[in-house]
Amino acid sequence: MKVLIATEKPFAKIAVDGIRKEIEAAGYELALLEKYTDKAQLLDAVKDANAIIIRSDIIDNEVLDAAKELKIVVRAGAGYDNVDLEAATAHGVCVMNTPGQNSNAVAELAFGLMIMAVRNFYDGKSGTELMGKKLGIHAYGNVGRNVARIAKGIGMEIYAYDAYCPKEAMEADGIIPVNTAEELYEKCNVVSLHIPATAETKNSINYELVNRMPKNGLLVNTARKEVINEADLLRLMHDRPDLKYVTDIMPVHHVEFAEQCPGRYFSTPKKMGAQTAEANINAGIAAAKQIVGFLKDGCERFRVNKK
Template identity: 65%
Template sequence: MKILVATDKPFAKAATDGIRKITEEAGYELALLEKYTDVNDLYAAVADADAMIVRSDKVTQAVVDAAKQLKIVVRAGAGYDNLDLAACTARGIVAMNTPGQNSNAVAELALGMMVFMARNNFQPGTGSELKGKKLGIHAYGNVGKLVAHIAKGFGMEIYAFDPFVPADVMANEGVKAVASVEELYSTCNYISLHIPATPETKKSINYDLLSKMPKGGCLVNTARKEVIDEEGLAKLLEERTDLKYVTDIMPDSHAVLAEKFGARYFSTPKKMGAETAEANINAGLAAANQIVSFLKTGDKKFQVNK
């Protein structure tokens, strides 16, 4: 059987070497398609693949149509909105992600962004400290838990909203559960977003919700740009000169936001939450191990298109 690693932005060499070792020791063939610029190269490479690992590469209906033998595709990372789940399901292809492998990298970035905004983008002038501030974690999953853990070291007061996590679980970890998303936003000086982009969450972070934030509030988005209502965000930033927004997913309206709001807004040029050597390696190796486990035993533990 053939396992294809298709990455227009390749894994680190250590990750690729590890993936090869896992694959070949299991008795499978490994094929690499790296730095491709033409999607037709992907169509050709996947034509005879039984399994595929991708990073942010889009697995569209056309890719699925070209993948005549594909049984499983694994997105090396937590988010999987680059996978056409309906197309995979229709063809009987198992789609997986690798939850938790990038979590520490994203959590560290979120806290780093808070420090960056609190200290005036590291420009001269009087900033503020994170100690004693209230941090709201919107979605208490793998990343959210690590954000809470790190933030405690800064002396922050931690709140969280996640209807899928029992309040006693949060309480045992020193986090105060709130009853509604509105309560979270009206309570906290900093909000760290960790929700996925779904039909229910897209543009859910809107004018009305953000307007509830206390004076000097800062929204930190290391999740997905689609969850932000950019028009509502821009309107509020214009009305409330005390609010700030920082993200590692450049908004569609980046140029306008940067011109209008200066140091109150910052975006990295590219998504960088998982851009650490450790996360790169962890996610790649996890993807390879999950594929081998599926092909050998039918293990579908991390399937996302059930």
């Protein structure tokens, strides 16, 4: 059996070594395609792969067509919006993610961005502190829970909105649940986004919603760029010079944001949330173990597509 790691944005070497150990211990072969610049390289590499480990790499119908021997794709990470699930099902390929494995890394980066923004991007002028401020966690999943844990240590007042999470679970964590996204944005000085990119959420962070934030509101995005209605947010930041936006996923309109919102906008050049040795090791090795479990025992825990 051949397992391919196909990562345009590579794992740390220590994670690749750990994945190799798992795969070879199972008697399988590991192939590596890192930092590829062209889809043709991916199409070529998947030809004889029985399993693939990916990150944000796009697995579409064309890739699945080229991967004639493929049985399983594991997205080493949480969000699987980069995989065409219907096409995978049609090709008889199982798709999994590795939920929770990189969430602390993403949560820590959310605070890195937050602190940078409230300290005015380190321009030497007095900023503000996070202690005592109201934090809104938009979606209370694995990353949202880690954000809450860190925010408690900082001394923030923590609110969360998640239509799919029972309020009791939030309350048990000492978080104040709110009933609607609108309420969250109205209440909170800082909103941290942790929603996946789905048909329901794409473009949902719009003018009307963010405009509910109090004066000097800060929006932090370590989720996906697709959830932001960029035209709306640009217009709002023009109309509301008090608002700040910091993101780990460079917007399509990055140049416009940078030019039109100086001192109020920042984007990492490349998504960095899960780019830690720990997250790479956790997610990469979990992916390797899930592949071995699937190929040897048919274990389908963490499967995200239909059969």
